[in-house]
Amino acid sequence: MSVYVRPPEVLPGISRRRRYTDWVMCGLLGLATLIALIPLGLILYFLVKRGAGQWSGKFFTTDPNGNFLGYPGGIRSALLGSLEIVGLSTVVALPVGIGVALYLVEYGKASRFAGLVRYFIDVMTGVPSILFGLFIYIVLVLSHIGGTFAAWKGAVALALLMLPIVVRSSEVVLLLVPDSLREAALALGAPRWRVVFRVVLPTAGPGLVTGSLLAIARGMGETAPLLFTIATATGLTASLGQPMNSLPTQIFQDITSPRNAVVDRAWGAALTLVVLVLIFNIVARLAARRSRMT
Amino acid sequence: MISPEATSKEQTEMSTGGGSAEQTQTVPGGDAAAPDASGQGISVSDLHAYYGQREAIRGLSLDFAANQVTAIIGPSGCGKSTLVRCINRMHEEIPGARAEGSVFLDNQDIYADRIDVTAVRRLIGMVFQKPNPFPTMSIFDNVAAGLRLTGTKGPDLRERVNDALQSVGLWDEVQDRLTAPGIGLSGGQQQRLCIARTIAVAPEVILMDEPCSALDPVATLKIEELMDQLKERYTIVIVTHNMQQAARVSDTTAFMLDGQLVEHAPTNDIFTKPSDERTERYVTGKFG
Amino acid sequence: MEAGAATATPSGGRSFLERSPVGRLPDRVLKWGLTFLASLILVLIVYFFIRLIGQSQDALSRFGLSFVFGNDWDVSRNIYHGAPLLIGTLITSGIALLIGVPVAVATALFISEICPRRLRTPLGVVVDLLAAVPSVVYGLWGVFVLIPKLLPAEKWFASTFSFIPFIGGGTVTGPNYFIAGLILAIMILPIVSAISREVIASVPSEHKEAALALGATRWEMIRMAVLPYARPGITGGAMLGLGRALGETIAVVLVIGNAPVIGQHLFNQGYSLAAVIANEFGEAQGIHVSALFAAGLVLFVLTLIVNVIARGFVARGDRGRRGTGATGVTIAPAVTEP
Numbered sequence: 016m017s018v019y020v021r022p023p024e025v026l027p028g029i030s031r032r033r034r035y036t037d038w039v040m041c042g043l044l045g046l047a048t049l050i051a052l053i054p055l056g057l058i059l060y061f062l063v064k065r066g067a068g069q070w071s072g073k074f075f076t077t078d079p080n081g082n083f084l085g086y087p088g089g090i091r092s093a094l095l096g097s098l099e100i101v102g103l104s105t106v107v108a109l110p111v112g113i114g115v116a117l118y119l120v121e122y123g124k125a126s127r128f129a130g131l132v133r134y135f136i137d138v139m140t141g142v143p144s145i146l147f148g149l150f151i152y153i154v155l156v157l158s159h160i161g162g163t164f165a166a167w168k169g170a171v172a173l174a175l176l177m178l179p180i181v182v183r184s185s186e187v188v189l190l191l192v193p194d195s196l197r198e199a200a201l202a203l204g205a206p207r208w209r210v211v212f213r214v215v216l217p218t219a220g221p222g223l224v225t226g227s228l229l230a231i232a233r234g235m236g237e238t239a240p241l242l243f244t245i246a247t248a249t250g251l252t253a254s255l256g257q258p259m260n261s262l263p264t265q266i267f268q269d270i271t272s273p274r275n276a277v278v279d280r281a282w283g284a285a286l287t288l289v290v291l292v293l294i295f296n297i298v299a300r301l302a303a304r305r306s307r308m309t
Numbered sequence: 310m311i312s313p314e315a316t317s318k319e320q321t322e323m324s325t326g327g328g329s330a331e332q333t334q335t336v337p338g339g340d341a342a343a344p345d346a347s348g349q350g351i352s353v354s355d356l357h358a359y360y361g362q363r364e365a366i367r368g369l370s371l372d373f374a375a376n377q378v379t380a381i382i383g384p385s386g387c388g389k390s391t392l393v394r395c396i397n398r399m400h401e402e403i404p405g406a407r408a409e410g411s412v413f414l415d416n417q418d419i420y421a422d423r424i425d426v427t428a429v430r431r432l433i434g435m436v437f438q439k440p441n442p443f444p445t446m447s448i449f450d451n452v453a454a455g456l457r458l459t460g461t462k463g464p465d466l467r468e469r470v471n472d473a474l475q476s477v478g479l480w481d482e483v484q485d486r487l488t489a490p491g492i493g494l495s496g497g498q499q500q501r502l503c504i505a506r507t508i509a510v511a512p513e514v515i516l517m518d519e520p521c522s523a524l525d526p527v528a529t530l531k532i533e534e535l536m537d538q539l540k541e542r543y544t545i546v547i548v549t550h551n552m553q554q555a556a557r558v559s560d561t562t563a564f565m566l567d568g569q570l571v572e573h574a575p576t577n578d579i580f581t582k583p584s585d586e587r588t589e590r591y592v593t594g595k596f597g
Numbered sequence: 598m599e600a601g602a603a604t605a606t607p608s609g610g611r612s613f614l615e616r617s618p619v620g621r622l623p624d625r626v627l628k629w630g631l632t633f634l635a636s637l638i639l640v641l642i643v644y645f646f647i648r649l650i651g652q653s654q655d656a657l658s659r660f661g662l663s664f665v666f667g668n669d670w671d672v673s674r675n676i677y678h679g680a681p682l683l684i685g686t687l688i689t690s691g692i693a694l695l696i697g698v699p700v701a702v703a704t705a706l707f708i709s710e711i712c713p714r715r716l717r718t719p720l721g722v723v724v725d726l727l728a729a730v731p732s733v734v735y736g737l738w739g740v741f742v743l744i745p746k747l748l749p750a751e752k753w754f755a756s757t758f759s760f761i762p763f764i765g766g767g768t769v770t771g772p773n774y775f776i777a778g779l780i781l782a783i784m785i786l787p788i789v790s791a792i793s794r795e796v797i798a799s800v801p802s803e804h805k806e807a808a809l810a811l812g813a814t815r816w817e818m819i820r821m822a823v824l825p826y827a828r829p830g831i832t833g834g835a836m837l838g839l840g841r842a843l844g845e846t847i848a849v850v851l852v853i854g855n856a857p858v859i860g861q862h863l864f865n866q867g868y869s870l871a872a873v874i875a876n877e878f879g880e881a882q883g884i885h886v887s888a889l890f891a892a893g894l895v896l897f898v899l900t901l902i903v904n905v906i907a908r909g910f911v912a913r914g915d916r917g918r919r920g921t922g923a924t925g926v927t928i929a930p931a932v933t934e935p
Binding site for chain 3: 267
């Protein structure tokens with residue numbers, strides 16, 4: 016507690032100008048943060064406002080090939096199509112991605128080859144998504160392998176897009192598995208492959224799941240790789256060898272429609288898509304947090 | 310406490326060393342309270358410091374005499390670094406850490422409610438264990454860093470930077486490469502650079518937290534000689550785990566154990582005839 | 598535990614310490630299998646490049662350098678000089694950087710240095726959520742919310758500041774460069790912010806303490822100790838954001854107007870490399886197709902260069918640390934992939 020007040024010469028405050036600047040600049044930074052949050056708020060607001068009203072039983076159980084007048088149809092084929100296509104890409108991207116990450120961590124830590132691979136993976140993350148579509152178009156569609164447009168080809172394009180995400184997140188997680196664990200298993204006489212499958216992968220499991228969920232969330236939202244690979248199909252099909260619908264491509268199409276009812280459907284579909292993506296994101300984060308607590 | 314009348318005009322930094330100050334009416338040569346460039350004493354009173362729930366300093370009271378070198382010794386974890394960090398109110402920068410009690414700088418409690426922390430730190434400088442010149446700044450800019458904050462400019466700035474560099478004995482070594490990066494210097498030179506940076510803003514007190522532990526013996530010696538010169542103008546507090554160093558440089562020594570002060574006495578007495586048994590065991594190397 | 602481990606034939610056989618060739622097989626399979634997968638990555642990229650060049654041959658040989666520098670993209674006459682595409686890409690990405698990077702860095706500084714500790718994670722999570730929104734949803738929102746709501750303000754701005762070249766003046770169309778740039782800014786915000794946050798967090802506390810001990814205020818400490826140290830890393834983050842903006846297709850094609858001209862004003866319509874592919878590929882024939890592939894090639898090379906430079910910057914920011922033992926910056930944490 017102060018005994019008495021001394022003249023300012025002994026413990027002067029800093030200049031008012033400096034205090035003012037500090038206050039203003041920190042305030043500006045806070046303001047910028049608020050500004051950064053506004054678009055998210057606005058997007059969610061309008062999604063709910065214009066999209067929630069579209070949700071109904073009919074919305075999810077009819078296909079978007081309704082009549083010219085009246086109800087234009089729901090999003091059933093788009094939703095199911097998305098789930099199928101992304102499901103297939105996951106089946107492709109996860110093993111390959113985790114496999115590459117395993118290579119980088121278990122076998123290639125210091126080699127130049129591994130460094131090169133890592134570099135190329137980084138390059139892949141920067142490739143615009145539409146180029147993946149173009150690539151698959153050239154390699155699979157133009158060459159007429161198994162017909163022209165097909166759902167599985169779109170799935171491959173998505174898998175290419177998801178691959179670097181899976182590799183990078185898996186690599187981080189696998190690196191976190193302590194070497195002491197590996198050494199303990201090896202010292203017990205276990206061969207390398209057993210160490211990988213019985214020790215490393217299970218330990219890294221939750222983290223791998225998190226990374227995969229995030230990659231899936233990303234894949235669900237992509238439109239461009241699907242544009243020239245799955246073709247536009249509004250009817251419901253289950254066959255992956257045929258053109259198929261998907262949520263993002265359906266929304267993309269609907270946006271440019273002159274019919275208000277179709278645009279409304281786009282809002283409902285967009286809300287559905289965002290909810291799906293958010294669910295994956297939230298589950299991924301919860302899984303990450305849970306694994307960190309063990 | 311800064312009185313309301315005083316804040317009605319622009320509050321500005323004032324150097325107590327008789328150097329220039331911007332935008333004030335200070336008469337060069339000093340102001341009323343600090344007639345010349347000499348340091349003020351520090352008086353710690355019933356200090357308690359916490360890291361979260363853990364109490365690291367438990368009711369410590371200690372006086373640091375003006376213009377003297379006081380060494381703080383004690384085993385690892387006794388709270389010596391925490392203590393000095395409480396003196397310039399850096400302790401509270403650690404998340405979850407807080408301090409209670411009083412620390413008087415010339416009868417002003419720096420823990421009083423309306424005290425401006427940044428002002429305290431300008432008056433109580435700190436030199437850290439690991440030399441930490443700003444990596445992106447030149448030698449000149451490093452020393453000038455604190456001065457620029459208070460608006461010192463131009464020839465005035467240059468003069469004070471040169472003074473500081475001369476005071477630490479670096480001037481001869483760096484005068485022709487002031488624009489070279491600060492981190493290009495050797496460890497000992499970097500630490501002297503940091504000391505120059507600290508004294509450039511003309512503090513009252515200089516706190517040194519194990520300043521030589523990262524340096525070689527030659528550099529250490531230079532800094533110890535420097536301390537002897539600096540004490541004429543500043544009050545110096547040095548934390549050290551090296552008892553020989555404490556014996557060499559300090560006028561008085563304080564021995565801490567478990568967050569409390571055990572004994573504080575003239576250095577000679579502490580090392581030759583300590584009054585507390587624990588001090589005696591520590592300085593004779595029986596523990597620590 | 599091992600297959601075939603205990604064969605101990607006394608004369609000339611394997612000792613029980615050796616593993617049989619069969620026992621070693623799974624290990625070999627695993628190793629070469631994984632190596633194969635890894636090399637697949639290299640092969641894929643190279644193969645992609647080669648095929649893309651192959652498909653672009655026709656257009657590139659027909660139009661040569663004017664494909665990139667000529668200003669005449671005309672589908673009806675089958676002339677494909679792509680300057681409007683390139684310029685449009687650069688303009689919208691430039692706007693995205695101008696608006697997005699300062700806000701992102703400010704957000705990163707606020708979250709890392711200023712806001713109360715318990716708010717840090719939640720705020721970071723919310724900012725990162727912007728990256729989870731699919732680009733088609735950005736496009737939808739852009740077309741039906743952003744464009745109509747900003748139109749009056751844009752008109753006022755264009756007429757009030759018509760004396761400034763490019764930024765002012767001209768007829769204001771709904772879809773235009775500005776809207777595209779604005780949406781791109783929002784889209785790159787999470788990645789630039791996340792990288793900046795990591796870089797700022799990696800500033801060694803000793804420098805921040807040095808500044809504080811000199812009596813610096815919070816903002817002064819940021820200016821003295823944090824920003825100079827973090828600059829290379831933040832620049833790298835900004836360039837990664839640029840790479841993202843260059844390649845964004847869906848949101849842009851919906852709000853840029855798809856006019857194959859070089860818009861003379863900020864609020865005019867334009868085109869971009871990615872948008873032209875999305876817009877015209879479906880119905881393209883003949884040399885048009887090749888031209889679109891060529892546009893993809895230009896886009897690929899452009900984003901490649903930007904990304905390589907960006908990673909150089911982020912790495913340089915990492916090397917600038919002096920053995921403080923921190924783990925360094927992982928570029929684009931998995932949460933906010935572009």
